[in-house]
Amino acid sequence: MLRIVMDTAGDLCSGWQQEYDIDLIPINIIHNGVSYQQGIDIRDEEFYKIIEKEGTVPSTSQPTPYQFVEFYKKIAEPGDDILSIHITNKLSGTMLSARQAAEELKGTYNIYPFDSASGTIGMGMLCKEARVLERSGFSLNDILGKLDAIRKNMAFFFTLDTLKFAQLSGRVKSLQAILASLLDIKPILEVQDGTIETIDKVRTRKASIEKVVEKMKDKIGDQPVKIAVGHVRNETMAEMLLEQVKKTFNCVEVMLTDVSITLATHFGPGALGLVAYPA
Numbered sequence: 001m002l003r004i005v006m007d008t009a010g011d012l013c014s015g016w017q018q019e020y021d022i023d024l025i026p027i028n029i030i031h032n033g034v035s036y037q038q039g040i041d042i043r044d045e046e047f048y049k050i051i052e053k054e055g056t057v058p059s060t061s062q063p064t065p066y067q068f069v070e071f072y073k074k075i076a077e078p079g080d081d082i083l084s085i086h087i088t089n090k091l092s093g094t095m096l097s098a099r100q101a102a103e104e105l106k107g108t109y110n111i112y113p114f115d116s117a118s119g120t121i122g123m124g125m126l127c128k129e130a131r132v133l134e135r136s137g138f139s140l141n142d143i144l145g146k147l148d149a150i151r152k153n154m155a156f157f158f159t160l161d162t163l164k165f166a167q168l169s170g171r172v173k174s175l176q177a178i179l180a181s182l183l184d185i186k187p188i189l190e191v192q193d194g195t196i197e198t199i200d201k202v203r204t205r206k207a208s209i210e211k212v213v214e215k216m217k218d219k220i221g222d223q224p225v226k227i228a229v230g231h232v233r234n235e236t237m238a239e240m241l242l243e244q245v246k247k248t249f250n251c252v253e254v255m256l257t258d259v260s261i262t263l264a265t266h267f268g269p270g271a272l273g274l275v276a277y278p279a
Helices: 044-054 065-075 094-104 120-135 138-152 164-169 173-179 205-220 235-248 262-266
Strands: 002-007 022-025 029-032 034-037 059-061 081-086 108-115 155-159 185-193 195-200 227-232 250-256 272-278
Touching: 002 065, 002 120, 022 065, 022 120, 029 262, 044 262, 059 262, 065 081, 065 094, 081 094, 081 120, 081 138, 094 108, 108 138, 120 138, 120 164, 120 227, 120 250, 120 272, 138 272, 155 205, 164 262, 185 205, 195 205, 205 235, 205 272, 235 250, 235 272
Parallel strands: 002 022, 002 081, 081 108, 227 250
Antiparallel strands: 029 034, 029 059, 155 185, 155 272, 185 195, 227 272
16 A cells, blocks of 8 residues: 655645545644644644744754654554655755655665655645556556656745744745845745745735746746645735636646645745646
8 A cells, every 4th residue: 555645844735635645744843942743732823822922933843763763653554655755855854854764664664755845735736646646556656757757847936925934943045145134025936956046026015926926927838737826824815816826827726725834934924835837
């Protein structure tokens, strides 16, 4: 049996976890010296209450190799294949932990760590594709090949409404030059080969959203695509963006999702993004 694993730096649309049988290994959230597991002993609303009350941003850390080993043992039977899809190794050590656990369990489970070169809904889309392919009779080698092709052609643009969270976390290196200034700007960011790059900046919220759509259109053109809108606590604006996406792109499938608190830690409320790849 094929088990599909994703860490919680990735996002799934409503109902996907059950429909596509995806197992989630939680990222660790650390606050005041106490470590919590996302989605288990700290929920999204609790996370945001900490920020609002204390004005601080909890830090995050990848699951340890030990946590991966115990997780794999819990979800799988000896001899099972495990496809383990994770956040880009340019931003997190999660892939390294998964690889170390895979090596430790070699001979008992067949574990295939896969670097998504992205995060949030990009990871969820890869997990969904993997399960659909598996149910259609594709071999694991074929699935890995198709996921690699999707990864190479996946486009990912987003914008932040506030730089406060990026400043507090200090994790998004491409924003450091902007943070050093006092300008009230909205950065336009692209995930390139697993790294976040600042590619443009504008003055207003409206202009930032228009720029994200423009950059995506330049990248994917009129070809049929699967496309997702991700947001951090801004569903109204995300739904407006979704309607614009439907009018602008040749959509085969359109999705909408919240961004997990793991990445919201760095991006902050109001962040909006688009992820797409050829259908």
